[in-house]
Amino acid sequence: MYNPVFKFFQGVLLQQNRRNFLKWSALFGGLATNPISLSANLLKDTPILTKWAGCNVNCGTKCPVKVHTQDGVIKYVSTDDEGDDSFDKRQARACIRGRSSKYKVYNANRITRPLKRVGKRGEGKFIPISWEQAFDEIASKMKETKEKYGNEAFFITYATGTTGTIVNRCTKGPWARLLSLYGGYLNYHNSYSTAQISNAMNFFYGGSPSSDIATLRSAKLAIFFGTNHVETRMGGGGIGYAYQKALEESGCKIIHIDPRYNDSIIGHCDEWIPIAPGTDAALIAALAYVMIKENLLDRNFLDKYTIGFSENTLPEDAPKNSSYESYVLGLSDGVEKTPDWASKITKIPARRIIQLAREVSTIEPCFIEQGWGVQRHSNGEQGARAIATLACMIGSIGIEGGNTGVRTGSSKTYDIMGMPCPNPIKDSIPCFLFTDAIYRGKEMTDVSDGVRGTTQLKQNIKFIFNTAGNCLTNQHSTIKEVDRILSDESLCECIVDINVTRTPSNNYADYILPDATMLEQEDFIRPSAGYYSNRPYIIYCQKAIEPVGESKPIYEMCLELAKRLGIENEFSEGRTQKDWLKYLYEESMKKNPLLPSFKEMREKGLVKFDPVKPTIALESFVKDPINNPLKTPSGKIEIYSIKLAQMQKTWKLKQGQQIVPIPVFESQREGPLDPLKEKYPLQFFGYHYKGRTHSSFWEISAIREINPQEIWVNTIDAKQRNIKTGDVIRVKNDLGVIQGIAKVTPKIIPGCATTPQGAWVKYENGIDIGTCVNSLASLLPTAISKGNGQHSILVEIEKA
Numbered sequence: 157m158y159n160p161v162f163k164f165f166q167g168v169l170l171q172q173n174r175r176n177f178l179k180w181s182a183l184f185g186g187l188a189t190n191p192i193s194l195s196a197n198l199l200k201d202t203p204i205l206t207k208w209a210g211c212n213v214n215c216g217t218k219c220p221v222k223v224h225t226q227d228g229v230i231k232y233v234s235t236d237d238e239g240d241d242s243f244d245k246r247q248a249r250a251c252i253r254g255r256s257s258k259y260k261v262y263n264a265n266r267i268t269r270p271l272k273r274v275g276k277r278g279e280g281k282f283i284p285i286s287w288e289q290a291f292d293e294i295a296s297k298m299k300e301t302k303e304k305y306g307n308e309a310f311f312i313t314y315a316t317g318t319t320g321t322i323v324n325r326c327t328k329g330p331w332a333r334l335l336s337l338y339g340g341y342l343n344y345h346n347s348y349s350t351a352q353i354s355n356a357m358n359f360f361y362g363g364s365p366s367s368d369i370a371t372l373r374s375a376k377l378a379i380f381f382g383t384n385h386v387e388t389r390m391g392g393g394g395i396g397y398a399y400q401k402a403l404e405e406s407g408c409k410i411i412h413i414d415p416r417y418n419d420s421i422i423g424h425c426d427e428w429i430p431i432a433p434g435t436d437a438a439l440i441a442a443l444a445y446v447m448i449k450e451n452l453l454d455r456n457f458l459d460k461y462t463i464g465f466s467e468n469t470l471p472e473d474a475p476k477n478s479s480y481e482s483y484v485l486g487l488s489d490g491v492e493k494t495p496d497w498a499s500k501i502t503k504i505p506a507r508r509i510i511q512l513a514r515e516v517s518t519i520e521p522c523f524i525e526q527g528w529g530v531q532r533h534s535n536g537e538q539g540a541r542a543i544a545t546l547a548c549m550i551g552s553i554g555i556e557g558g559n560t561g562v563r564t565g566s567s568k569t570y571d572i573m574g575m576p577c578p579n580p581i582k583d584s585i586p587c588f589l590f591t592d593a594i595y596r597g598k599e600m601t602d603v604s605d606g607v608r609g610t611t612q613l614k615q616n617i618k619f620i621f622n623t624a625g626n627c628l629t630n631q632h633s634t635i636k637e638v639d640r641i642l643s644d645e646s647l648c649e650c651i652v653d654i655n656v657t658r659t660p661s662n663n664y665a666d667y668i669l670p671d672a673t674m675l676e677q678e679d680f681i682r683p684s685a686g687y688y689s690n691r692p693y694i695i696y697c698q699k700a701i702e703p704v705g706e707s708k709p710i711y712e713m714c715l716e717l718a719k720r721l722g723i724e725n726e727f728s729e730g731r732t733q734k735d736w737l738k739y740l741y742e743e744s745m746k747k748n749p750l751l752p753s754f755k756e757m758r759e760k761g762l763v764k765f766d767p768v769k770p771t772i773a774l775e776s777f778v779k780d781p782i783n784n785p786l787k788t789p790s791g792k793i794e795i796y797s798i799k800l801a802q803m804q805k806t807w808k809l810k811q812g813q814q815i816v817p818i819p820v821f822e823s824q825r826e827g828p829l830d831p832l833k834e835k836y837p838l839q840f841f842g843y844h845y846k847g848r849t850h851s852s853f854w855e856i857s858a859i860r861e862i863n864p865q866e867i868w869v870n871t872i873d874a875k876q877r878n879i880k881t882g883d884v885i886r887v888k889n890d891l892g893v894i895q896g897i898a899k900v901t902p903k904i905i906p907g908c909a910t911t912p913q914g915a916w917v918k919y920e921n922g923i924d925i926g927t928c929v930n931s932l933a934s935l936l937p938t939a940i941s942k943g944n945g946q947h948s949i950l951v952e953i954e955k956a
């Protein structure tokens with residue numbers, strides 16, 4: 157693609173200033189992002205340099221990428237090619253997203269200068285300002301906030317755009333250190349990823365024990381609930397590939413239970429059992445019913461390792477008929493949880509439920525796993541605990557080829573410690589409630605809102621730092637309501653957003669600060685625990701190019717603010733970013749002698765460790781439960797949770813919510829039995845999509861084009877509404893309306909529709925034409941964890 161005009165501009169500008177060239181070329185329709193024009197035209201004789209970097213977004217896998225530059229400009233990006241296709245020596249090849257890193261760096265949406273809001277909050281009008289002005293003004297606003305409201309008014313939002321990094325962290329990084337040393341900030345707990353399942357498993361197992369996916373090689377039957385490794389752990393070093401290899405090697409029978417025919421089912425699975433969303437606990441109750449009636453339970457396991465399955469293992473003070481067995485047999489509520497009962501709720505034929513109960517209890521070992529789709533519902537804690545209960549009913553725990561029902565984890569974590577952030581404030585909110593804490597923080601308590609570290613908050617949130625996140629709006633819920641809260645400048649008085657691209661979230665910022673990407677600075681990236689199976693590695697990003705435009709690493713931003721706040725020495729301890737990396741790494745080496753020297757790490761860039769022995773969850777507990785008790789109140793697996801029984805008495809819940817110590821099926825807000833279904837008859841949810849990581853990579857048009865934002869509507873529902881593939885349709889409920897393109901398909905269970913989550917919200921005449929599922933999702937948190945039940949949405953769909 158030879159274009160003489162572009163070539164002329166490139167030639168002139170290159171000689172002047174490369175940074176200007178990039179800015180200009182972005183203006184000329186993304187010239188700089190065009191590999192053909194770059195490769196053909198750049199100075200030809202300078203050598204090509206190769207540096208390691210990594211893809212730091214939060215799919216978890218954290219793939220290494222090789223960045224090939226010429227004369228300070230990225231020419232192309234390639235990926236790991238050491239090793240082979242075998243399980244133990246597999247290559248950590250990046251997916252299309254990691255490989256597109258260059259287009260993240262050179263992007264028309266890239267922020268290259270500090271920006272200051274000029275229009276109304278949320279309007280999205282900004283002017284460029286100097287760094288000096290940005291630092292001076294932000295520091296003075298910080299002083300003002302501290303004086304007027306105290307340190308409890310500062311908040312760093314939940315954000316995941318740079319997870320796995322050490323200095324450039326989006327959560328506990330330089331911002332947390334700066335604020336900690338400045339007197340502290342309001343903490344958060346939970347995550348948007350796993351709030352419900354993490355809390356549920358704490359009550360159940362006293363943690364989230366799970367086997368390495370590699371142990372699937374020994375299974376004879378595997379049942380996956382709402383799990384989609386092939387799409388949600390796509391990178392070659394991660395669990396998606398390990399899942400496929402393990403299945404190949406084991407040849408075991410695979411069943412996926414999911415409302416949607418997801419990418420892990422295609423080509424890898426013997427059977428797809430479609431299930432109505434939010435009903436897994438009903439299915440499990442019916443499986444238990446059959447297993448009780450046909451004497452298929454592993455009673456030895458239940459009696460020895462668990463409490464509360466049957467009446468004889470309940471805690472002494474538990475009421476009569478409060479065991480799981482009593483619930484299943486209808487002794488507590490008069491309803492027997494028969495396959496017919498469950499069939500009406502789950503839409504799975506009763507005979508398939510009976511057959512599944514027989515299969516799961518007779519084929520050994522059976523590997524039971526759930527992804528995080530089940531728990532991201534308004535009744536998510538119950539679904540998650542019910543699936544773990546199934547694993548106990550068959551006793552396939554603590555053995556090779558079995559699993560706990562929890563999402564698979566890693567065998568050994570090669571962790572590197574982060575910067576010390578000694579926050580003197582202990583008050584903490586569930587991360588999903590940050591918008592509540594903006595307008596009613598001082599009302600929020602431990603028993604009504606799950607506040608921790610204190611009984612009641614002292615202050616509303618007045619100052620937000622949002623680093624590498626789009627949860628201010630796009631990834632949060634009820635976007636119109638969020639708009640009302642964030643646009644009101646009298647509520648949260650200052651919002652500072654730190655990103656590499658313009659996003660829907662930073663429309664609400666008062667200041668936008670341009671960060672350097674992982675290709676433009678030195679830092680570590682290590683895969684998050686649980687994401688790489690038995691083949692750990694660590695990446696040292698070697699800084700392939702200078703930061704584009706005026707962008708700079710967060711560490712430098714925080715250092716400038718620290719100077720203005722009078723805490724420079726405390727903040728830096730005399731170290732540069734590279735000094736910190738060396739210091740933190742060498743501290744971590746003291747705990748892990750297998751780590752190579754800092755020098756070697758920095759020179760090599762990518763260090764892979766020998767495969768480790770795959771973990772079998774709860775192996776030692778099952779061998780010797782007396783000497784290896786779990787961290788639950790009873791030391792055993794708590795099908796009846798003692799802590800939840802206490803919370804049931806003391807917590808103040810929203811109308812329609814309940815806390816039950818055993819994992820009963822319940823239809824909470826917008827669940828399958830909600831009366832609101834008369835008005836909005838279809839269940840709707842967003843799934844995690846291969847074309848993006850949440851909202852990240854949406855800005856890369858090439859990826860967007862090959863991963864269209866379709867709305868899947870079942871063939872039967874579509875026919876009733878006269879909808880055909882390709883039609884523009886509207887999905888609506890009381891919270892909002894989204895518009896998008898229909899894909900009519902039997903790949904989604906009837907009565908349900910779905911679209912990938914993370915598309916960028918865009919309102920036109922009150923309708924979100926960006927098709928962001930969070931325009932429709934509720935801000936009401938779940939009963940127990942106060943988490944984001946964002947997959948529970950009721951809607952009606954019509955042609956636009």
Ligand SMILES: Nc1nc2c(c(=O)[nH]1)N[C@H]1C(S)=C(S)[C@@H](COP(=O)(O)OP(=O)(O)OC[C@H]3O[C@@H](n4cnc5c(=O)[nH]c(N)nc54)[C@H](O)[C@@H]3O)O[C@H]1N2
Nearest residue numbers: 315316317348349624625626627631654655671850851852
């Ligand atoms: N309806 C619905 N909503 C959901 C979910 C769902 O399933 N359904 N999932 C939830 C889950 S599990 C999560 S984890 C959240 C995720 O929500 P977020 O944590 O907000 O994740 P992203 O949308 O990927 O946003 C990451 C941001 O980091 C920025 N970024 C990337 N690299 C850099 C960098 O080097 N420096 C800086 N400063 N910024 C960078 C990207 O541009 C992007 O704006 O969404 C939640 N929201």
Ligand SMILES: Nc1nc2c(c(=O)[nH]1)N[C@H]1C(S)=C(S)[C@@H](COP(=O)(O)OP(=O)(O)OC[C@H]3O[C@@H](n4cnc5c(=O)[nH]c(N)nc54)[C@H](O)[C@@H]3O)O[C@H]1N2
Nearest residue numbers: 215349382388418433434527528529843844845846849850
């Ligand atoms: N490509 C890509 N990978 C990602 C991400 C991404 O955005 N894109 N995000 C990353 C992050 S931060 C996270 S937290 C994880 C998220 O990983 P998950 O939470 O596991 O992903 P989801 O797509 O929300 O849900 C997984 C599956 O659950 C199904 N499901 C939904 N509701 C139900 C239900 O009620 N019952 C059953 N049985 N199944 C149900 C969905 O159809 C889907 O196939 O993925 C990570 N990986």
Ligand SMILES: [Mo]
Nearest residue numbers: 214348349350
């Ligand atoms: Mo997540």
